[in-house]
Amino acid sequence: MTTTTLAVLVPLLPFLGAVAGLFLGRAAPGFTRPLAVLPTLAAAVLAVLVAVRQGGGKTIDAATQLTPTGSVPIDLALHIDGFAALVAILVGTVATCVQVYSTGYLRHDPRYPSYAALVSLFTSAMLLVVYSGDLMVLLVGWEIMGICSYFLVGHYWETPEARAASLKAFLVTKLGDVPFLIGLFALAADAGTFRVTGILGTVASGGLDHPTLIALLLLAGVAGKSAQFPLHTWLPDAMAGPTPVSALIHAATMVAAGIYFVARLLPVFAASAAAMTVLAVMAAVTMVGSALAALAQDDIKRVLAYSTIGQLGYMAGALAVGDRGAAVFHLLAHGAFKALLFLAAGTVIHAAGTNSLSAMSRMSGLAKRVPDAYWTMTIALLALAAIPPFAGFFSKEAVLVAAEHTATGESALAPAGAGWTVLVAGLLTALLTAAYAARLWLLAFRGRGAEAPDHGRQPIAMTTVLWVLAVPSLGFGLTAGYLDDWFDGHPLTPTVTTAVLGTGLAVVGGAVLYAVWRSLAPKRAAVAAATVAHPGAEGGEVEAEALDLPHPARDPGDPGRALLGPLHAAAADGFHLDAVYRAAFVRPVLAAASLVRFLDREVVDTYVRGAAGGAKGLGWLVRRAQTGNVQSYLSALLAGSVVLAVVAVVLANVAGA
Numbered sequence: 001m002t003t004t005t006l007a008v009l010v011p012l013l014p015f016l017g018a019v020a021g022l023f024l025g026r027a028a029p030g031f032t033r034p035l036a037v038l039p040t041l042a043a044a045v046l047a048v049l050v051a052v053r054q055g056g057g058k059t060i061d062a063a064t065q066l067t068p069t070g071s072v073p074i075d076l077a078l079h080i081d082g083f084a085a086l087v088a089i090l091v092g093t094v095a096t097c098v099q100v101y102s103t104g105y106l107r108h109d110p111r112y113p114s115y116a117a118l119v120s121l122f123t124s125a126m127l128l129v130v131y132s133g134d135l136m137v138l139l140v141g142w143e144i145m146g147i148c149s150y151f152l153v154g155h156y157w158e159t160p161e162a163r164a165a166s167l168k169a170f171l172v173t174k175l176g177d178v179p180f181l182i183g184l185f186a187l188a189a190d191a192g193t194f195r196v197t198g199i200l201g202t203v204a205s206g207g208l209d210h211p212t213l214i215a216l217l218l219l220a221g222v223a224g225k226s227a228q229f230p231l232h233t234w235l236p237d238a239m240a241g242p243t244p245v246s247a248l249i250h251a252a253t254m255v256a257a258g259i260y261f262v263a264r265l266l267p268v269f270a271a272s273a274a275a276m277t278v279l280a281v282m283a284a285v286t287m288v289g290s291a292l293a294a295l296a297q298d299d300i301k302r303v304l305a306y307s308t309i310g311q312l313g314y315m316a317g318a319l320a321v322g323d324r325g326a327a328v329f330h331l332l333a334h335g336a337f338k339a340l341l342f343l344a345a346g347t348v349i350h351a352a353g354t355n356s357l358s359a360m361s362r363m364s365g366l367a368k369r370v371p372d373a374y375w376t377m378t379i380a381l382l383a384l385a386a387i388p389p390f391a392g393f394f395s396k397e398a399v400l401v402a403a404e405h406t407a408t409g410e411s412a413l414a415p416a417g418a419g420w421t422v423l424v425a426g427l428l429t430a431l432l433t434a435a436y437a438a439r440l441w442l443l444a445f446r447g448r449g450a451e452a453p454d455h456g457r458q459p460i461a462m463t464t465v466l467w468v469l470a471v472p473s474l475g476f477g478l479t480a481g482y483l484d485d486w487f488d489g490h491p492l493t494p495t496v497t498t499a500v501l502g503t504g505l506a507v508v509g510g511a512v513l514y515a516v517w518r519s520l521a522p523k524r525a526a527v528a529a530a531t532v533a534h535p536g537a538e539g540g541e542v543e544a545e546a547l548d549l550p551h552p553a554r555d556p557g558d559p560g561r562a563l564l565g566p567l568h569a570a571a572a573d574g575f576h577l578d579a580v581y582r583a584a585f586v587r588p589v590l591a592a593a594s595l596v597r598f599l600d601r602e603v604v605d606t607y608v609r610g611a612a613g614g615a616k617g618l619g620w621l622v623r624r625a626q627t628g629n630v631q632s633y634l635s636a637l638l639a640g641s642v643v644l645a646v647v648a649v650v651l652a653n654v655a656g657a
Contacts, residue, residue: 078133162240226259259316276320314330373463380470407420
């Protein structure tokens with residue numbers, strides 16, 4: 001079988017599994033789980049075979065015209081380079097782990113068949129984005145992911161939070177997709193093709209007429225899909241969906257699509273220094289702001305959501321300094337440990353019976369209840385904090401090295417100012433990342449108070465997946481020196497300067513957080529004693545308010561609150577960006593809708609009702625005139641004739657005068 005045929009099967013198999021799952025989910029429920037797992041697993045295996053055959057060398061290109069358009073043609077095209085081959089493996093592996101994990105996590109959910117089918121369709125759409133060599137075909141996968149995210153985030157549609165989160169995710173991403181679509185058309189108009197190879201050739205020859213405009217329009221779509229400032233607000237709210245969905249969206253699909261798109265078309269963005277500067281600033285604000293917000297969150301999944309936003313900021317920063325190898329390397333490493341973090345968090349939430357870190361801090365023995373989640377989550381948090389030799393250390397250092405080279409003038413692919421912006425923001429974020437990772441670990445697994453509830457042993461499907469993902473989280477970074485061929489031959493090894501700075505700041509961040517946590521031990525002990533006195537208090541915010549215990553946002557034992565001080569309230573609310581959007585966009589739109597409704601009801605409907613009333617009144621008059629008396633009809637006819645004659649005489653006299 002040819003490599004092209006194998007590559008076509010990679011996105012096709014999950015799609016066929018999704019279709020079969022939708023049709024057979026209720027009629028033959030015994031086939032639901034095999035149809036969810038096996039096609040995705042087969043796609044992952046085929047993605048590995050495609051990568052082996054591609055070998056990081058010559059790009060695989062194949063195309064057939066989809067339909068004649070009369071202008072710019074649209075092709076069913078494959079464009080598989082080293083980046084595409086590796087990202088496809090990531091997508092297939094994480095999606096398979098999510099499907100396997102979901103068989104245990106949602107084993108009692110009556111909506112599991114539709115959920116599994118949507119996850120397969122989501123996976124197929126992302127694989128289409130990864131392998132596509134035509135931007136219009138890529139757009140199809142891009143939009144299918146948006147639709148699937150709407151349904152998956154709103155899986156628990158009976159809760160208002162899930163409904164609001166799914167709608168918000170859909171609308172915010174669509175807000176970026178509109179300029180993105182315009183940018184694609186403008187790019188095709190300049191290049192004369194939607195093919196990736198044709199566009200890159202046009203850029204190389206200097207044939208792009210409007211590089212800044214095109215790059216900024218495309219960046220709007222990237223900001224929405226990859227949750228970059230200022231279109232990142234949908235991602236924390238998307239935690240209302242099932243935890244496996246969060247793992248899939250955050251690790252391998254959806255948010256990775258925007259970063260991958262920029263990496264694939266980086267020469268288009270590099271053609272505009274202004275666009276690279278905008279991307280650098282956007283990445284820097286995203287990194288630092290999300291890290292501060294993560295340090296203030298009480299919901300364990302929202303901490304991880306803001307963490308994802310920050311790590312995506314690292315990837316965008318690498319692209320802003322012109323190093324797509326570092327960006328994709330961090331995308332791959334992050335995909336492994338972030339999927340592990342979310343799936344382990346799902347196990348912890350199930351064991352604790354709550355998402356609240358403050359509630360977990362009032363429990364003892366949670367680590368003993370879920371030892372697999374405890375150890376694997378520890379590995380993933382160390383990778384997130386970029387502690388050597390875990391995967392996150394090597395990939396984050398690759399980003400910092402790229403920023404250092406640009407800042408010092410060793411790389412001319414981006415302005416030096418962009419390099420300094422990314423480098424400073426990246427180092428500050430390294431400190432904050434270690435701090436909120438340490439806070440999450442301490443509050444979740446080093447609590448004091450009543451014993452954590454015992455829900456029994458977790459399903460083997462869930463615990464096995466955790467250890468599978470722990471392997472790349474621990475060792476993927478060590479392969480950096482062996483994957484240069486897949487990353488344009490660019491070395492990804494850290495330098496001494498960035499390694500010492502990055503690791504040193506991470507250690508400082510974790511140590512400071514730990515010191516603050518230790519200093520707050522008496523306050524936590526008092527809260528734990530109150531919780532023991534009121535056993536129902538570990539449920540979260542409602543119980544805390546009812547029993548006069550500290551609200552999670554005001555928990556005196558929270559080291560994040562003590563560390564941030566007066567900034568804590570704003571950080572916990574995402575720096576009130578949603579309030580800004582409500583004031584700037586939502587309220588004006590609602591006011592305009594109210595005005596339109598008023599005009600429709602009071603003006604348009606008034607005219608319609610008036611016309612109907614006039615016709616009705618005229619009909620009433622005509623009906624009243626129909627008496628059936630012939631003499632009345634003749635009299636009316638005669639009177640009318642006399643009136644017409646008089647009018648004719650008068651008009652004739654006026655005309656003669």
